[in-house]
Amino acid sequence: MAYKYTVKNHTYHFNDLKTLMAKATPLRSGDALAGVAADTYEERVAAQMCLADVSLTTFLNEAVIPYEADEITRLIIDTHDRSAFNTIASFTVGALRDWLLSDAADTRLLQQLQYAFTPEMIAAVSKIMRNQDLILAAQKCEVVTRFRNTIGLRGRFSARLQPNHPTDDAKGIAASIIDGLLYASGDAVIGINPATDSPAHVHRLLHMLDELINRFSIPTQSCVLCHITTTIELIAQGAPVDLAFQSVGGTEKTNSSFGINLSLLQEAYDATLSLHRGVTGNNVMYFETGQGSSLSANAHEGVDQQTCEARSYAVARHFKPHIVNSVVGFIGPEYLYDGKQIMRAALEDHFCAKMLGVPMGMDVCYTNHAEADQDDMDNLLLLLGVAGCNFIIGVPGADDIMLNYQSASFHDALYVRKALQLKPAPEFERWLMQHEIIDAEGNPLPVKHTHKLLQHVF
Amino acid sequence: MTEPQQHITQRDEWGALRSFTAARIALGRTGVSLPVGQALDFKMAHAHARDAVFSYLEKERIFTALQMFQLPVFFIHSKASDRQSFLQRPDLGRRLDEDAVVKLKNFKSKGYDVCITIADGLSSTAVNLHAVNVLALLMPMLEKAQITVAPFCIAEQGRVAISDETGNLLRAKLSLILIGERPGLTAADSMGAYLTYCPVAGLTDEARNCISNIRPDGLGYQAAAEKMFYLVRESLRLQISGVRLKDNAGLLDL
Numbered sequence: 001m002a003y004k005y006t007v008k009n010h011t012y013h014f015n016d017l018k019t020l021m022a023k024a025t026p027l028r029s030g031d032a033l034a035g036v037a038a039d040t041y042e043e044r045v046a047a048q049m050c051l052a053d054v055s056l057t058t059f060l061n062e063a064v065i066p067y068e069a070d071e072i073t074r075l076i077i078d079t080h081d082r083s084a085f086n087t088i089a090s091f092t093v094g095a096l097r098d099w100l101l102s103d104a105a106d107t108r109l110l111q112q113l114q115y116a117f118t119p120e121m122i123a124a125v126s127k128i129m130r131n132q133d134l135i136l137a138a139q140k141c142e143v144v145t146r147f148r149n150t151i152g153l154r155g156r157f158s159a160r161l162q163p164n165h166p167t168d169d170a171k172g173i174a175a176s177i178i179d180g181l182l183y184a185s186g187d188a189v190i191g192i193n194p195a196t197d198s199p200a201h202v203h204r205l206l207h208m209l210d211e212l213i214n215r216f217s218i219p220t221q222s223c224v225l226c227h228i229t230t231t232i233e234l235i236a237q238g239a240p241v242d243l244a245f246q247s248v249g250g251t252e253k254t255n256s257s258f259g260i261n262l263s264l265l266q267e268a269y270d271a272t273l274s275l276h277r278g279v280t281g282n283n284v285m286y287f288e289t290g291q292g293s294s295l296s297a298n299a300h301e302g303v304d305q306q307t308c309e310a311r312s313y314a315v316a317r318h319f320k321p322h323i324v325n326s327v328v329g330f331i332g333p334e335y336l337y338d339g340k341q342i343m344r345a346a347l348e349d350h351f352c353a354k355m356l357g358v359p360m361g362m363d364v365c366y367t368n369h370a371e372a373d374q375d376d377m378d379n380l381l382l383l384l385g386v387a388g389c390n391f392i393i394g395v396p397g398a399d400d401i402m403l404n405y406q407s408a409s410f411h412d413a414l415y416v417r418k419a420l421q422l423k424p425a426p427e428f429e430r431w432l433m434q435h436e437i438i439d440a441e442g443n444p445l446p447v448k449h450t451h452k453l454l455q456h457v458f
Numbered sequence: 459m460t461e462p463q464q465h466i467t468q469r470d471e472w473g474a475l476r477s478f479t480a481a482r483i484a485l486g487r488t489g490v491s492l493p494v495g496q497a498l499d500f501k502m503a504h505a506h507a508r509d510a511v512f513s514y515l516e517k518e519r520i521f522t523a524l525q526m527f528q529l530p531v532f533f534i535h536s537k538a539s540d541r542q543s544f545l546q547r548p549d550l551g552r553r554l555d556e557d558a559v560v561k562l563k564n565f566k567s568k569g570y571d572v573c574i575t576i577a578d579g580l581s582s583t584a585v586n587l588h589a590v591n592v593l594a595l596l597m598p599m600l601e602k603a604q605i606t607v608a609p610f611c612i613a614e615q616g617r618v619a620i621s622d623e624t625g626n627l628l629r630a631k632l633s634l635i636l637i638g639e640r641p642g643l644t645a646a647d648s649m650g651a652y653l654t655y656c657p658v659a660g661l662t663d664e665a666r667n668c669i670s671n672i673r674p675d676g677l678g679y680q681a682a683a684e685k686m687f688y689l690v691r692e693s694l695r696l697q698i699s700g701v702r703l704k705d706n707a708g709l710l711d712l
Contacts, residue, residue: 029546165479172479178472179483333545368507368641369545369580374500397482397492397500404642406504409482414490444490449471 001062005050012046018064020054021120022304023047024127026344030292030305030335037304048128052094056085059121064303070252071262076314081115088116093124100125100137107140114317114357119250119310122352126306131344134351135387141354143390145322146281147242149187149219149427151390152359157422158391159413160323160361161186164402168195170208176396177212178453183410184417184438187428188323188361188391189243189286191223195402202226203239210240216435216453219279219427221322223286228260228268235271243286243322244272250289250311253299262315269319280427283322283359289313290327291345292335305335306345310352317358323391324358326350329366330405339376342366346380350389361391365407374398374406378415381408385416392416417442467493480644503643510638510646512541513582517612520576523590527597530565530609534558534624538615551617553659554624562611562627570608571694572600573630573657577616581638584649588672588679589636592649595683603691618652618666625657632693633657634686639670647673651682653689655699665700667693 003014014020022036024047031037038044060080063073091099099105126134144152151158163176173192180186190213192205202224209222221242228246235241246265249255255262265285272284294300294308303311309326316324326349329342336342346362353360364381366372381392398409416422423429423442432438435452436445447454470484485496492500517533524531535558538544538551554562576589600607608628613620618637625633632655639648649672654665667689672682685705693699 033547033549163481165481169478172481175472175475175478176481176483178475179470179481182470182472334548337546368504368643368646369511373504373508395481396479397485397496399482399500399503399643401480401642401644404640404644406643409492411485411487411490411492418490444468444487446468447471451471454472 003050003054005046007042007046012043012050014047014050017058017062018303018307020047020051021064021124021127021307024051025304025306026127028305028335028341028345029333029337030295033334034295034300034305036302051124052092052097052128054093054124056091056093056096056121057089059118059124064120064307065251065301072250072252072311072315075262075318076118076311079115079318080118084113084116088113093121093128096121096125097128097133101133105137105140107142110141110355111357114355117355119314119352119356120307122355123307123310126348126352131347131383134347135383138351138354138387142388143354143357143359145283145359147221147278147283147322148280149425150280151188151323151425153426154388155422156425157385157389157413157417157420158188158361158425159185159394159410160188160325160391161190162193162393162395162400162407163190164193164395164400166195166402168201168205170204173205174208174212179396180394180410181218181453182437182447182451183414184424184432184444185394185410185413186218186220187425189221189223191225191245191286193225193403197226197230199230199233202230203234203237206234206239206241217431219431228264232268232271235275240277241272241275242277243284244268245286245288247288247293248312248315249293249297249299250308250315251294251299251301251303253301254294254297254308255315257297257299262318265315265319283320285319285321287316287321287324288327289316289324289349290331291349292331295335296331306348309349310356313353313356313358317356321359323361324353325361325363325391325393327363327365329370329372330363332367333370336370338371339366339373342370342372343376343380343383347383347387350384350387354388359390362389363393363407365393365405367405377406377408377412381412381416382419385420385422414444506646507641507643510581510583510641513586515578515582515612515614516586517614520586520590520612524610527593529607532561532565532609532611534561534611534613536613536615536617536620541615544615548617551615552619554620559627562624565609565628567608567629570628570630571605571632572690573608573611573621573625573628573633575611575613575616575621575624575633575635577613577620577635577637579616579618579637579650580640581646581648584638584647584673585636587647588649591679592636592672592683592686595679596686599683599687600690605690605694619659619661621652622654622657622661623659625654626659631656632690632699634690645671645673645676648676649673651686653686653693653699655693655697667699667703667705
């Protein structure tokens with residue numbers, strides 16, 4: 001179906017829904033690179049005005065990637081909650097925006113509507129929202145998950161402890177873990193990006209994390225972020241896997257380029273679930289997403305990068321993950337050019353994921369060839385804290401020495417908790433207090449060299 | 459830089475753990491924030507990385523230095539007109555602009571074994587510092603092995619794949635590019651070398667061999683030159699490059 005919108009004497013034509021959505025997207029380098037972005041500022045706003053008038057039911061009748069051609073489209077349509085959708089079926093995209101911001105849309109109602117929304121509806125509404133709209137609406141979406149602790153409760157803010165090392169040296173990794181724990185990070189997960197994906201190697205790291213968590217009875221979970229097929233293999237060998245990890249994308253072709261599909265994810269989910277290693281719950285998956293992955297895999301099918309990203313949340317939510325994060329600034333300036341684009345994309349990703357029921361966190365990060373610095377990250381971190389983001393990635397001194405990019409530091413996590421009076425996950429908070437790492441107000445306590453954790457690696 | 463107010467900042471008692479990792483651990487804190495020295499150290503590392511991204515290729519100096527090899531040198535440019543478009547449009551950085559195409563076509567190439575391109579990539583600093591030093595070691599090895607070398611190309615706003623086009627236009631069997639890598643906080647001057655057999659525009663990464671982290675504190679000049687020579691010779695001998703060409707250097711005598 002074609003769409004058109006007239007501004008003064010000029011009528012803009014948009015051939016189909018995916019074209020309209022791409023043209024309506026706030027400016028970012030990736031859409032320009034893909035050749036799907038609006039040519040002028042006027043065309044962009046014209047597309048947004050046109051999109052605001054599109055009925056939500058249109059999204060059920062016009063798929064951006066055909067049902068027959070893409071298993072993610074099939075997943076979205078087949079799991080759509082028609083009865084819940086009936087309450088919002090009369091809405092246009094514009095009306096949905098106004099309703100989301102009204103007091104009528106409360107946390108409980110939004111939770112009931114998670115499967116009434118499709119990723120495309122939510123991507124569309126995000127395109128006509130300002131940053132403050134994305135923050136206010138996301139704030140209402142509480143997505144709580146459990147494994148050995150509880151992540152995503154209102155008033156809480158967690159951190160993944162990312163202790164990477166360029167050669168995966170066990171002592172080097174342990175040193176960063178101790179540093180992170182003593183800075184009150186690590187409740188979302190202690191998650192290592194290994195330098196190589198070899199199963200024996202991953203196995204060794206999993207055991208090391210398992211021993212550490214058991215020895216100090218830390219109410220958290222571990223993950224070694226390798227390919228899902230490696231994890232499946234290791235589970236069969238009896239490895240101590242808490243969370244199974246995989247990067248996921250929003251088109252079937254993107255996932256093929258990652259070497260995965262929905263049935264492989266199902267296999268990993270079932271295998272990990274069968275280990276019953278959770279204590280407070282059994283959310284066993286960890287997914288990473290990020291705008292630009294479909295384009296970089298040449299698998300975007302003419303769909304803009306933010307809509308592709310929102311579609312990846314349909315994949316994520318299907319497997320009831322414990323945590324999901326967008327690696328927002330990691331992928332480089334050809335997708336998100338500067339601090340402004342990174343910030344906008346992060347707020348979009350967080351909003352869209354939460355609306356769809358995904359326990360969203362963020363890697364607040366950038367590479368050195370992007371127009372961004374720590375000031376941009378400070379701003380973004382605070383905005384995400386206000387928006388109710390579940391967790392961030394925490395890296396020693398914000399400098400990942402294996403992946404060569406800058407993320408948030410352990411100090412940064414403490415900063416956002418202090419500035420916004422947020423606390424770690426409740427079980428982890430109790431553990432931190434028991435071990436005299438923080439006081440009841442959440443302030444870090446001086447740690448003596450006789451501290452139990454410091455006896456571990458010496 | 460020393461902390462000016464030792465009594466305000468809280469030192470971390472686990473400084474000894476730094477011997478196990480280059481990660482920025484045990485930084486100390488003032489309240490929940492970084493002490494000033496650590497905060498400024500980070501800024502300086504980032505400044506070096508940023509300056510590297512926006513540094514200029516010292517093309518005249520490199521041109522002069524290359525005279526020692528007694529080969530023609532071409533100055534060429536990609537389709538990316540400036541740094542901003544280079545960063546946003548990697549597709550433009552991979553292709554030669556029209557001037558460059560004309561220039562290389564007009565050179566009546568008699569055919570060569572290797573074409574060597576020097577490009578800024580994401581860190582001109584890396585290339586300014588290391589390219590000539592590595593070539594000074596590599597060129598005699600090529601000469602001794604009677605491997606012929608095409609005119610040099612010095613490319614501005616170039617991505618790795620630009621050498622597929624230069625190699626093709628100069629009718630070389632193999633294209634080698636020395637290029638600045640994405641700068642990290644610990645290394646802003648890391649140079650990479652990429653090699654493709656039978657270069658032609660449109661090839662993708664699986665057609666390439668890569669040697670990365672060339673800098674005095676990483677892969678040293680001598681080791682880098684030897685690795686390049688090994689890969690060049692093996693690529694020409696086996697008539698392949700990329701994932702099928704394995705780096706078994708060290709298993710053979712050089």
